[in-house]
Amino acid sequence: MxxxxxxxxxxxxxxxxxxxxxxxxxxxxxxxxxxxxxxxxxxxxxxxxxxxxxxxxxxxxxxxxxxxxxxxxxxxxxxxxxxGHDPQWFAQYVDLEQRAQFLKIFEAQTIPGLLQTEDYARALFITGDAPNAEDLIRERMARQQLLDQEPQPFMSVLLSQTVLEWPIGSPEIMRGQLARLLELSERTRVTIQVIPRTWETGAYPGLDGSFELLSGDQFGDVAYTESPEGGRLVSSPSEVRRFAIRYHRINAKALPEEPSRALIRKFMEDTT
Structure with a gap:
C-alpha cells in the first residue's frame, strides 16, 4: 500500500x-x-x-x-x-473538476463558472458582497485553464433559458458573456444546449436546482450540488445514479445544439 x-x-x-x-x-x-x-x-x-x-x-x-x-x-x-457540511468541499470539488475527463453541467440560474467571462464573474461576486472578490475572480479564471489543456475534458452543458435572459452587470457584459458561450459551443469537445421556457417544456426536474456530474479514471463518478454558502459532493453510486437520471431527463427537454446556438445568438443581439 x-x-x-x-x-x-x-x-x-x-x-x-x-x-x-x-x-x-x-x-x-x-x-x-x-x-x-x-x-x-x-x-x-x-x-x-x-x-x-x-x-x-x-x-x-x-x-x-x-x-x-x-x-x-x-x-x-x-x-x-x-x-454534513464539509468545510473543505470547495477545494475537493475544484481538485476533481481539474482531474475530470467528462463533465456534465446543468445550470438553472447563472452561467457556469467554467464558462464565465471575467466581467460577468465580477458582476456576480460584487453583487454577492464578497470581501475578497478580486481573489475569487482570479481563482475562477484560473480554473478555466482546463478548457485549453490537452486533452481537453469533454463537457456537456445544459442551460435553462433563464440563464440567458437574466441581466447581469450591464448589456455590454451580457453580450460579451453570450458571445463567449457561442465561441465555446463551436469547440469539438464542448456541447451547450438550452432548455427553452415554453409550455411544451413545462415543469421539468431542473427546476429543483443546479448540479454537476464529474467523471475521471482516478476517482470514478461524483455528483456536485451547491447551495448558498456551501456545496455537497456526492460519491455514493446510488445517489450519483439519481443525479445522472435527472440529467438525462433534463437533456430530453433541451434544444439540439444548432437551435440552442440560435437562441443564444438571439438573446445576445436583443440585449440592449
Missing part, C-alpha cells in the same frame, strides 16, 4: 472514515489488495480512499461492516459524512 499519510481525522467526517479504514486494515494485517476484494474495487482505489482522494461509498462501507463485524460503524460514518 502507499505510504502517504492519512488525512487529518479531526478535519471532517470523510477524513475520519479514511483514517479508520487504514487503522482497521493495518490492525488486521491486510493488504490493500485483500481489502479491495472485500469492497469489490482495486488496490489503488483503497489507497486513494485511505489518503482522502476518493470517498468510501455506502456499498463499500456495508461490505466492510459485514466482513469485519463492525456493527455498522463504516456505514454510519458514511451516512453522517454525506449529511
Amino acid at each position: 502507499a505510504t502517504n499519510p492519512s488525512p487529518d481525522p479531526k478535519s471532517n467526517l470523510w477524513n475520519l472514515t479514511a483514517f479508520y479504514l487504514r487503522l482497521y486494515r493495518q490492525k488486521r494485517g491486510l493488504s490493500g489488495e485483500a481489502v479491495g476484494r472485500i469492497m469489490s474495487c482495486s488496490k489503488a482505489t483503497v489507497s486513494r480512499i485511505e489518503i482522502g482522494e476518493t470517498r468510501l461509498d455506502g456499498t463499500q462501507a456495508k461490505a466492510l461492516d459485514r466482513a469485519w463485524d463492525m456493527d455498522g460503524l463504516f456505514s454510519m460514518l458514511v451516512w453522517y459524512a454525506a449529511l
Whole structure:
C-alpha cells in the first residue's frame, strides 16, 4: 500500500472514515489488495480512499461492516459524512473538476463558472458582497485553464433559458458573456444546449436546482450540488445514479445544439 499519510481525522467526517479504514486494515494485517476484494474495487482505489482522494461509498462501507463485524460503524460514518457540511468541499470539488475527463453541467440560474467571462464573474461576486472578490475572480479564471489543456475534458452543458435572459452587470457584459458561450459551443469537445421556457417544456426536474456530474479514471463518478454558502459532493453510486437520471431527463427537454446556438445568438443581439 502507499505510504502517504492519512488525512487529518479531526478535519471532517470523510477524513475520519479514511483514517479508520487504514487503522482497521493495518490492525488486521491486510493488504490493500485483500481489502479491495472485500469492497469489490482495486488496490489503488483503497489507497486513494485511505489518503482522502476518493470517498468510501455506502456499498463499500456495508461490505466492510459485514466482513469485519463492525456493527455498522463504516456505514454510519458514511451516512453522517454525506449529511454534513464539509468545510473543505470547495477545494475537493475544484481538485476533481481539474482531474475530470467528462463533465456534465446543468445550470438553472447563472452561467457556469467554467464558462464565465471575467466581467460577468465580477458582476456576480460584487453583487454577492464578497470581501475578497478580486481573489475569487482570479481563482475562477484560473480554473478555466482546463478548457485549453490537452486533452481537453469533454463537457456537456445544459442551460435553462433563464440563464440567458437574466441581466447581469450591464448589456455590454451580457453580450460579451453570450458571445463567449457561442465561441465555446463551436469547440469539438464542448456541447451547450438550452432548455427553452415554453409550455411544451413545462415543469421539468431542473427546476429543483443546479448540479454537476464529474467523471475521471482516478476517482470514478461524483455528483456536485451547491447551495448558498456551501456545496455537497456526492460519491455514493446510488445517489450519483439519481443525479445522472435527472440529467438525462433534463437533456430530453433541451434544444439540439444548432437551435440552442440560435437562441443564444438571439438573446445576445436583443440585449440592449
